[in-house]
Amino acid sequence: MSSKPFGLIESAKNGLKVFTFVVASADFERKLIQSIRVFPIATALMLVIAYLFGGFSDRTDPYIARDTVVLILKIFIAIIPTTFVIFFILADWLKKSEGKRITAAQSKFAFTDPFKLPSQIMHGYKLAFITGRPPTFTGLTGDRYSADDLATCTLNPEHIPPVMDCDCGFYAFKELRDAQFELSINPGAFLIDVDLFGVGFEYGRGFKAESQLVNSLKIPNRCMRCKIFAPIRFVTTYKMGFNSFAYWKWEVRCRMCSATFKEEDTVEFSKMNKHLGISARI
Ligand SMILES: [Zn+2]
Ligand SMILES: [Zn+2]
Incomplete structure (x- = not known):
């Protein structure tokens, strides 16, 4: 962030x-x-x-x-x-x-007074990685969060996000197509559907808010390894991070590309929502 x-x-x-x-x-x-x-x-x-x-x-x-x-x-x-x-x-x-x-x-704010809350429901789309054990949502900037979470500020602990001049707060695109474009340049990430709550700022293309509830996780159409077959489950591999620490990264793979994985390194689609804390109402 x-x-x-x-x-x-x-x-x-x-x-x-x-x-x-x-x-x-x-x-x-x-x-x-x-x-x-x-x-x-x-x-x-x-x-x-x-x-x-x-x-x-x-x-x-x-x-x-x-x-x-x-x-x-x-x-x-x-x-x-x-x-x-x-x-x-x-x-x-x-x-x-x-x-x-x-x-x-x-000047990118759509409102002259940013504390004049948008009266519409702040619903949007965004990208997240799934990392760690148990699997957890991880933002593109590295912050980890649960499916129902309050934003925290890593730059200034005194902030209650969102703060106008700071990067803290949960972000989401208003339009699905903006998130889909972002996904095409971040192939390891997943698209999630979110609702934002609390104090929020509205931008031209999205929102930034205090808390976030993940409604659903979109399972990609293709295996993330071979990009040919349909995926059947999540698997995890140990990756070296950019900052010299290693982490478990989850992706979806087809039957062939996930065949060699041990039982404990795989998660069925139906169980992933439970791990991530996405409630069953969707
Ligand atoms: Zn901040
Ligand atoms: Zn495959």
Whole structure:
């Protein structure tokens, strides 16, 4: 549920490291001010070194020629402060564009007052993975939840989701086709039908709300391995996660693709709803 990092210039491929780190403009400015403090110390150090190596003496064979000392001093007096000024202008530009980005995100609200609750029922569709033992819903961002759950905020424990400027809260698309499109680019996920409750925000294409009830889980038409035959049950495999931890991932497979699985690594369709906590009313 972390917010999207705002990169100064997205040039990770060509190795311009200075410009690829994730920059929150305030943080950038703070670091800049901190580094300015080093400037007088560095200047003093330069002068001492120049003095020790004879840069200021009238000797004919100093370790450092007088011209070199003058040149370095010029750099310190002119070029470095100019660089700082340029970086401050850059920091200001960053701040402005970040502000614009936040305003743009806020204008996506369909309501001018986000606390004016939509009077319609917040029904929607979304994607979830099924992971762990016992099998549990896991959002695309990694948060695990039961079929009837309250949202929590992983970024700020003081939040009671949903919070307007934060990513916390349960999301769902209004239209099935939006969720289906999302599914086509997340082939390991399942499509679920949900109702959202509590405080909710309405966006152009979906909702974000306080609590969520999963009504049903759509079983895919094809085996998730061979993509040829119809699936007959859920099986689980142990996967390596992106963050170096391993987890059990559930998918549906056909008779052939699930033949080698042990009894305890399979779940029948009818029993999966019970594991996930989807009530029998649907
Ligand atoms: Zn939050
Ligand atoms: Zn198969």
